[in-house]
Amino acid sequence: MILLVPANPLRPRHPDEHFAAEAQAAQAAGLDVAVVDHDALARGGVVRRAVASVSGSGVAVYRGWMLRSEQYAMFAEVLAERGVVLRTDGEQYRRAHELPGWYAALAAVTPPSVWTTGSERADFDRARVELGTGPAVLRDYSKSMKHYWNEAAFIPDLEGGGAAWRVASRFLELRDDEFVGGFVLRRFERFASAEVRTWWVDGVCVLIGAHPDSPDDFAPVEIDPAPIAPMIAGLGLPFVTVDLALRTDGVWRVIELGDGQVSDRPTTIEPQAMIGTLLAQAR
Incomplete structure (x- = not known):
């Protein structure tokens, strides 16, 4: 598996500082790592230049800044021309990244x-x-x-x-x-806890941690992801995050579902744990 991360704008051959620790952890775990030009991806029309440093072939996972769905689809298309296949395709990314794509499946557990x-x-x-x-x-x-x-x-x-x-x-x-x-x-619903970010691979919850906006705030009670697992699995999405919060009546509610590739990692989760979720995809 290849891990793709944004390049550092000042040092284009190196990972962006925000994702450097994950890139190092991936290399230590034996994954290939390549950088892409996020700014070029976001501008559109120069996508081939954005992926020029990606070599080799095989399945890839992106860990980087958010892309619009149409930008991600072009990203996936150009990589495929080079023999690199993003494990999350363009249609899957849109369903995870945009609320109308996942809302119906989770309507019973979200506002x-x-x-x-x-x-x-x-x-x-x-x-x-x-x-x-x-x-x-x-x-x-x-x-x-x-x-x-x-x-x-x-x-x-x-x-x-x-x-x-x-x-x-x-x-x-x-x-x-x-x-x-x-x-x-x-x-609007009232919540009694900070949000908790859960990470899912092929419908299985593989990691639970704080939300990046409140990395030191942990859930007051233990989370059992089992009740929502069939709903997440039913979406058929390879790698997503699900943000949860405890409502004042004691019920866990889904606040957001997002594509795991562009979901930020809180500082209280070690980069090795994040790479472990990617290795879970590879198995």
Whole structure:
């Protein structure tokens, strides 16, 4: 298996510092490691240049910065021309990376959600009315702006159309060209714990740890991933993360599912443990 990581912009033949420890752990475990130009991947049209340093052939896993689904699909296509096959194909990446791709399978264990196609006010209002009244959390298909909670994420009451649209407008302003797909409105639920990030290979939970946003906050009670395992396995995705939080009534809820290749590793998980999940894929 080949591990692909972003190149350091200042030292293009070396891994980006954020992923250097994982690259070193992979080499120590006997994996081949190659760097790719993430900026070129994200720009589009220069993908062949982005993968120019990738040699050899076989199955590959990417561990790097987030890519839009169409960028990842082109990445996979150009690598395949060189004899390198990403274990997660373009369609699988989109289903993991964008909420509409995984929501139906996990609807019973995640906050009720509706979404639009595009960013028009009329479509937003239709989705808002469909979800009903009360508080909600706004995001797009791939990302929230939770660090701008009061201005671009939390909607106190969906019934207030003008106030809700102001939040949506600020969200659009902040996301700018990175806005993906459409608006997603999710029913607000209260949680009693920080998020926990779980890592899954072929529908099996192989690693549990803190969320990167709160690496030193651990779950107040032990997590049993068994109840959601059939749902995750049913998605047929090779490598994903599932973020969970404990609701105030003591029920674990799925906050997010993401492609494991572009999910950040918290500092409290050693890089060797991350590489262990990749080796689990290789077996």
